[in-house]
Amino acid sequence: MTKEISSQVDINKIQTAVKMILEAVGENPSREGLLDTPKRVAKMYAEMFEGLHKDPKEYFETVFHEGHDEVVLVKDIPFFSMCEHHLVPFYGKAHVAYIPKDGVVAGLSKLARTVETVARRPQLQERITDTVAQTLMDMLSPQGVYVVVEAEHMCMTMRGIKKPGAKTITSVAKGVFEEDSVKRNEILSFIQMP
Numbered sequence: 001m002t003k004e005i006s007s008q009v010d011i012n013k014i015q016t017a018v019k020m021i022l023e024a025v026g027e028n029p030s031r032e033g034l035l036d037t038p039k040r041v042a043k044m045y046a047e048m049f050e051g052l053h054k055d056p057k058e059y060f061e062t063v064f065h066e067g068h069d070e071v072v073l074v075k076d077i078p079f080f081s082m083c084e085h086h087l088v089p090f091y092g093k094a095h096v097a098y099i100p101k102d103g104v105v106a107g108l109s110k111l112a113r114t115v116e117t118v119a120r121r122p123q124l125q126e127r128i129t130d131t132v133a134q135t136l137m138d139m140l141s142p143q144g145v146y147v148v149v150e151a152e153h154m155c156m157t158m159r160g161i162k163k164p165g166a167k168t169i170t171s172v173a174k175g176v177f178e179e180d181s182v183k184r185n186e187i188l189s190f191i192q193m194p
């Protein structure tokens with residue numbers, strides 16, 4: 001956790017809330033094993049929600065001019081997020097593809113950083129997919145962007161409907177990918193390659 005993040009998160013408030021939850025479920029927050037739990041959970045939430053205090057657009061302040069106007073795909077980017085309905089994790093992989101325009105390309109790590117930052121907020125899978133795609137559209141003005149996200153939601157696994165193994169796939173196509181199913185299929189075949 002960075003200094004800036006901890007200064008933007010009310011750690012004491014989270015600690016109080018966690019202590020109250022422990023009391024409410026019938027636990028004794030004063031027993032030895034739980035004494036430091038509110039503090040640990042507060043630090044954990046600050047880390048898991050640090051994306052609320054970051055703007056992924058900043059990652060694209062530096063771009064390169066490479067004369068490459070063909071597909072760029074970073075696939076299998078692992079991410080961990082928190083479902084905004086239940087505050088339990090959902091996690092999986094994101095695949096981020098774009099076709100540059102006028103040779104404007106971003107550092108590859110910036111695509112993964114964007115996924116990481118957007119995921120570290122209370123989220124919906126659809127919104128992660130859309131925000132990542134829109135960030136690239138806004139910052140690189142590419143010919144098109146195609147983002148595919150696959151995830152397992154713990155709120156469907158460990159509670160409620162209890163369907164471990166069920167995967168949710170979301171995708172967002174922008175620019176040339178919207179109309180061009182051949183280009184989308186090209187990306188999908190790259191994603192499926194071992």
Ligand SMILES: Nc1nc2c(ncn2[C@@H]2O[C@H](COP(=O)(O)OP(=O)(O)OP(=O)(O)O)[C@@H](O)[C@H]2O)c(=O)[nH]1
Binds near residue numbers: 126156
């Ligand atoms: N669209 C979408 N739904 C999600 C996501 N994560 C969790 N959900 C769903 O959010 C819904 C919340 O539904 P509610 O009926 O308000 O809450 P609930 O009674 O806890 O729902 P159940 O999970 O069906 O027990 C559930 O259907 C979850 O599966 C997500 O990323 N996207």
Ligand SMILES: [Zn+2]
Binds near residue numbers: 083
């Ligand atoms: Zn949920």
